[in-house]
Amino acid sequence: MRCTRLLRQFQTLKPEIKTASFPGPLSQSISKGISQYQEDRSHQFAVDYSKSSGNYIVDADGNTLLDAFAQVCFMGYYCLILTNPASIAIGYNNPSLIELAKSDEFITAAINRPALGNFPPSNWKQILEDGLLKKTPKGLEQLFTAMCGSCANESAYKAAFMAYRDRHHGSGFSEEDLKSCMQNAAPGSPDYCILSFESAFHGRLFGSLSTTRSKAIHKVGVPAFDWPQVAWPSVKYPYEDHIDHNKAAEAKSLDLVKQTIREHKHKKPVAALVVEPIQSEGGDNHASANFFKGLREITKEEGVYMIVDEVQTGFGATGSFWAHDKWQLETPPDMVTFSKKAQAAGFYHNFEMRPSLPYRNFNTWMGDPIRALQAREMISYIDKHGLVKHTEDVGDYIYKSLKTLSENTLIENTRGFKQGTFISFDMPTPAQRDLVVSQMRARGVNIGGCGERAVRLRPMLIFGKAEADILLNTLHSVIHRL
């Protein structure tokens, strides 16, 4: 945790709840004002971003919270709901990002928003090479840029469908293909599918929502593609304490994956399998590197593309830059999607995922240069301060402390061993979980819930030992009073 001093430079705040209730009166009145035009029941509190700094978020009432959730919804009105993804990487009002935002380069990109696929700025290649392409996952030198996580996943699905079609039918189109697709009918609109896992979250637009299986509230009432799912391995936690059981559970899930792909081969072929390295929205569900190696082997054997959804896990939070780096796959996945913390969104891919013709996988903006500039700046900051290693160390420290705390408290199923600060645990009941989250918040520490009864951490990459101690001490005190 060598960079503590450097990281403190813009972090002079400390937890402080000034209002008698939380959210405070001003926050509540702001939400009420917004409710005139927009949904407000999902609001947690209104934020004064100009005063927020580093790991600390300052609300409209002047309350200061240590933010171990970084723009993730941490508590809905509906317990089944929660979440969104940790999307602040290097702290509120990071001076490096302020400087970037003041640069001519940034201003030009912000106010002259280009259609990147048609009229790229002359420095576009340089922006990518100095930024996002520095973190190219092994074997995936191609980069499709997009606007958000759902768009990134859906564009990846489209690439998979196109490549799958071309592999089986050649890259030319028959008259029938061209005619039938205009009727949304086969063969032009083929009856292919994407295979995803139970409790997965991959987004909320129509294609991505068809692969999302985390919570009914996201899906109910919305038409969906009839695409298959397979159960996530029913592993036990702490993962490392149940190795034999977990190995068997993973083998069972792998068998199901293979079986599902084969069963669908002739009626509704699986073009791609999509998987999160750690299922986040679904409750922080883990599996081993061996499980993912198994998935890669099966998909290779069966001619199915593999998409790794790193929208929430990417950009360092798991103690490696990409969570899937740890799997050390012999054959890389075909695509890796990203968004959230990266600010930029899109997917890295191999050359096969490039469509045969321009405009097949296309849209107006094709991403956003200012978000690519921010990604560049953050990557440089992360490397300069060794924040991936830092997050690994801080994560190990938190994990060990939580495991010790779990020995004689209600904390169960601690998870996130060797996964950086991507850490969570269960409380015995949803009500107790809600209580922990709200009492932590009342003490100025913003953590979150996920799944049915899980508490999860999603701190930024600049979260240090000092912040970890505040978090752990507060948790200690809350848990012991339950």
Add this chain to the structure above:
Amino acid sequence: MRCTRLLRQFQTLKPEIKTASFPGPLSQSISKGISQYQEDRSHQFAVDYSKSSGNYIVDADGNTLLDAFAQVCFMGYYCLILTNPASIAIGYNNPSLIELAKSDEFITAAINRPALGNFPPSNWKQILEDGLLKKTPKGLEQLFTAMCGSCANESAYKAAFMAYRDRHHGSGFSEEDLKSCMQNAAPGSPDYCILSFESAFHGRLFGSLSTTRSKAIHKVGVPAFDWPQVAWPSVKYPYEDHIDHNKAAEAKSLDLVKQTIREHKHKKPVAALVVEPIQSEGGDNHASANFFKGLREITKEEGVYMIVDEVQTGFGATGSFWAHDKWQLETPPDMVTFSKKAQAAGFYHNFEMRPSLPYRNFNTWMGDPIRALQAREMISYIDKHGLVKHTEDVGDYIYKSLKTLSENTLIENTRGFKQGTFISFDMPTPAQRDLVVSQMRARGVNIGGCGERAVRLRPMLIFGKAEADILLNTLHSVIHRL
């Protein structure tokens, strides 16, 4: 055209092609560089945005083009492809936008990107009231913000499906609803549909692409929902010269709409109809206010929601702020979607389109405050300079001149009467259209193609009579040499 002087203040350039061929060598080499990582076959030319100004775009080679297309793809390698939407409203490097980008408000919003649905900035309501809400279409006081045009349309579709479901089955969910939706099966995932028009364009993600019917290249190889379409009225142009024929054509299309909705009622109910005020990507296809009045009547009678897709037509280009303002509907549509020129994206809607529960229609970002700030600034600029009226006047001038030009040249089917600068015409063949576009470009005027053989204009709102004369004179000279 009273504001000509004001609008000239940052427009000191003129058309100038310096390179022997176009795109020039530097542009070509930049595209080649990018092709290492990304598709480049859709590139038109590489742009030096820092040097572009007002109506003029400067490329990497130092060529200056009058931009009557404003970040729309104007010519693909594949004639069937073309297009994207005019997405620059008030000129390259507009001083007002530069000033905004330098403000603390903008910088704070840019570098501390909030999850708007959970942690709204304390000034969010004010940003909306001073901006996007100033242009609320009549009767649609609610605003859902999103990231792009496709996302805006898909979120609107989701809102329609949810409302339709609740209207017919109540706002509660049965166990079966909650369970079946997790299997992507009815009744939880209902077999509802969105009705769209032939040659429509509504986006490229899975739901929006299922309603897009403009070109096979967008759709082929991608699974689609089995949703219906109805033929666009087969009107003749110039529209105003074929009133009787066009009235009959529109009546026929309206009958088909009613018939299709009724046929689907019991097997796959139509939850919403989506329609562009002017079909853009599909070839600049027009219809009368009466046609749209008819659509509103039918949808009301049949209990189908009506979504007006103003992603390309919105924000003043048609000589009214929203193109559908001109229809003067007795009952407003249920939703109006926008993006492109607005920089911000989303949809205005009535209260019925608000889901019964939070998190039903939700995502991480829920839009982007910096794009909302840009929309605010542009709206203020548009109002201050009377740019909607200005565009109406300039449009009338161009339209009249084109119609005169068509009398003794190859120009056919002039369209856009009383539609601001949303103007287009056909050439007899696709090859002649391509020739017009490329010869215009070689003379420093950037116009575009759409549909099979159409040339279309999509200038910015600051396009004045001086620019119109350059455009018209150049066109005159190109057409007469064909």
